[in-house]
Amino acid sequence: MGPLTCEQAVRQFFAYLDRALAGEPLQDLEAHLEACLDCCDKLGFSRQLDAFCKERLPDSPMPTALETRIREALRRH
Amino acid sequence: MSSSTAEVQEDARQRFEALALPHLGQLYRLAVKLKGGAQDAEDLVQETYIRALRAFATLRDPARIRPWLCQILSRLVLDQHRAAPREVAVGDLAEVDRFSLYDLVEQEDPFPYSDSLHRDFLAQFGDGEVRRALLSLPEVYRVPLVLLYVEDLSYRELAELLGCPVGTIMSRLHRARKILERDLWQCAKQRGIVRD
Numbered sequence: 395m396g397p398l399t400c401e402q403a404v405r406q407f408f409a410y411l412d413r414a415l416a417g418e419p420l421q422d423l424e425a426h427l428e429a430c431l432d433c434c435d436k437l438g439f440s441r442q443l444d445a446f447c448k449e450r451l452p453d454s455p456m457p458t459a460l461e462t463r464i465r466e467a468l469r470r471h
Numbered sequence: 472m473s474s475s476t477a478e479v480q481e482d483a484r485q486r487f488e489a490l491a492l493p494h495l496g497q498l499y500r501l502a503v504k505l506k507g508g509a510q511d512a513e514d515l516v517q518e519t520y521i522r523a524l525r526a527f528a529t530l531r532d533p534a535r536i537r538p539w540l541c542q543i544l545s546r547l548v549l550d551q552h553r554a555a556p557r558e559v560a561v562g563d564l565a566e567v568d569r570f571s572l573y574d575l576v577e578q579e580d581p582f583p584y585s586d587s588l589h590r591d592f593l594a595q596f597g598d599g600e601v602r603r604a605l606l607s608l609p610e611v612y613r614v615p616l617v618l619l620y621v622e623d624l625s626y627r628e629l630a631e632l633l634g635c636p637v638g639t640i641m642s643r644l645h646r647a648r649k650i651l652e653r654d655l656w657q658c659a660k661q662r663g664i665v666r667d
Contacts, residue, residue: 408645414626439573439589448620450601454509456499464520
């Protein structure tokens with residue numbers, strides 16, 4: 395396969411960030427990134443956006459009564 | 472039920488509780504991230520533990536109890552969605568896959584004097600707006616994305632956990648982020664951060 399186009403490279407960004415690329419697809423993307431500053435900036439933004447969303451996932455401390463509730467439900471079944 | 476059957480069941484329940492309850496806190500936090508609200512998360516975790524107890528005899532490796540519980544919980548979320556599908560306007564999938572928030576922010580240039588345009592754009596959003604965007608993702612995209620973020624699983628592990636091919640996981644995780652980008656852009660338009 396020849397060098398990646400920018401459109402093909404962008405399509406691989408999330409797999410790259412998720413460490414799901416290996417072998418030839420990884421080498422092709424890294425070769426493209428070495429030569430394309432625009433795609434490097436776009437990849438940086440994808441990484442930034444991912445961290446931004448991850449940090450904002452809902453969170454809540456576990457209610458103290460939950461374990462008792464679960465134990466009682468398990469006894470009933 | 473004979474007394475010996477009752478004893479066997481009681482013994483299984485006690486072994487299950489000893490193995491599974493230490494993971495309750497992690498399961499609850501995952502449930503909150505998947506469902507958003509505390510009450511929904513509590514109900515989901517309770518149902519997960521009941522299903523897990525019923526299927527306890529099928530767990531081959533007790534050391535794998537946590538991923539097994541995560542699997543039951545995640546599939547329950549997907550099953551609930553199948554039973555009562557929400558109206559979700561994902562739109563043209565090829566268009567969604569090509570959506571680029573980066574390009575749109577650059578073209579619109581809402582902060583012409585900024586040295587960090589894209590960072591400044593993201594800083595406009597409150598936590599609640601980002602959470603709403605995350606929670607409005609259709610379950611088939613939200614579940615693998617939240618599992619990736621929280622459990623840091625590989626695509627192969629996600630595929631096994633959710634019972635689908637690795638290629639499906641890859642395309643859903645790509646699309647999940649693109650839908651989020653699109654929703655944030657819509658939010659920016661509604662708030663007047665960029666022109667409608």
